[in-house]
Amino acid sequence: MKIDGKRAIWSEYQKDIEEDHYFYVRSCIRQNFFPGSEVAFLRIMRDVLKKDVYEHPCHTTCSGIGYHGDVVPVDTAMTVVARQFALMTEAGYKNYVPSCITSFGLYTEILETWHHFPEVEERVRKHLRNATGREFNIPGNLAHASDIIYKFRKEIAAKAKYTLVNKETGEPLKVVDHIGCHYSKMFPSKGVGGAEYPYVLAGMIEEWGGEVIDYPERRHCCGFGFRQYLVQANRGYSVACSREKFESMKPFKPDMILTNCPGCPMFLDRWQYVINEMEGTTYGQNGEGIPVFTYEELAGLVLGFDPWDLGLQMHQINVEPLLDKIGIEYSPEKKFSLNTDPAVSKVKHFAKAVY
């Protein structure tokens, strides 16, 4: 990768990310498919970095998948989001942190719309008042959860147990970064590094010892496409998009894929399984798939969290080849064990106690 040009682009696109006191809202998809990632985020923020993160039990979906599935009208989506802002306001917070990229994109779109069309904001305030009696303040700072981990990437590196280095060769691991489309394609100035070459994940990879792979279809969509995946008859679109990315990245021999979107890691994981079933093709080395990770999973691994506490057993593509390359200790027998780990259980109870 010609890094100088990228750095010039990255330097033009920086954003303010607050230091502490975050109002955290969860992701519908990630709670189902990557529960360990959201648990890891709170463990890292609260236990490792000693930050204040608040979660309101009455927050809901932002309705984003319904909005982009075109069954939820724009005024409805805006008012659901306004209710989330009201919960933040009532709880005394102003730094809003969504776990989901679809949500982040929707929040960004709504705030930009209100900025340019104040009459729309007024209409939504009336909607919310009529429906719930609630009032809200606009967040002082909006940052995606991956922005927060990016901000503290050096602190995480300072406490790291492992680096993204092949323990046999001493070479940096080759990492593909895949950014969710709605992170910055709509509003490039709202993402770290902009839209064409976002730096939010590349910054983590570099800081933790890996090497970022540049490849032709780097910014291509994973293929979620909302209705293009939600309806079975349309899923050819979804798998074709992922396949195009795999074919494009394969010559660069990636050791892993890193993502910051709810759907992307699931699709890039599951479609490798499907393509293997359909065509017998694998995209990793030695007949394996390419393991796919969320940024919290990777941060957790670097910090020495147990892989099975992070939920890596929920991946369809085996993660063990990557763990072995780094030299991460793990118990194969515990992979599918359902016994509750005391360390993780403590986080859950801590979350309850905060409320």
Place this chain on the structure above:
Amino acid sequence: MENLFELLQKDIRFEEGLNACMNCGVCTAICPAAEFYDYDPRKITDIVQTRDDNAIMELLKSETIWYCGECMSCKTRCPRGNAPGLIIMALRGLSQDLGLFTESEKGRQQLAVKRTVGDSILNTGYCVYLDGITTALHPEQGPVWEWVQENREKLFERLGGNYKGDGPGILRKIPEETLDELKKIFEVTGGLERYEKIEYYSKLKAEEMDLDLDEGIDNEYFRQIYTYNNGCHTR
């Protein structure tokens, strides 16, 4: 009566998404849907800016407005600041409000989106919730998902979740009072009206197609719209 272009202009996304298109085609060049489907966002943008009501009516009944994946790659690249993806969202909204979505195979799928994601929002407070994500509907989820589903209560406890529990946490039960607030929001903002229109026009189409349609997803019409593909949509 307002013409179709004027109705589109009432949608804030149309106002945001359409400035002036010079037909350069960059949106089509970057579009993942245009690679896969017989789809051209440049043409759609050009059609709507002609303000030709007959042509817009054809779009509202067409397959083509349902091909976009709303990734918004077009927004990044358009040199004029247009967003064909937002124009598509306005067209899809109007197609549903006027009952024209059932004229196309892809448009009819809106009932499937409504009965899965749409109903989940109001019933659970989540767009998707574990119990409804089955390998029958999602075979691509693979054997690991069978294991997840079979062991979901213990697994989510093991990983620190709060599956169907009270208070905050992963997959917690959303309180009834909160669900009531969501329903009220849908009521005052037109969300429920949109859902009712999708149901109403789908019922008419099911009768026309002589397919059984009752509540839920286990009926002939749902299965047809969820799985049928005529094979003529791609390049």
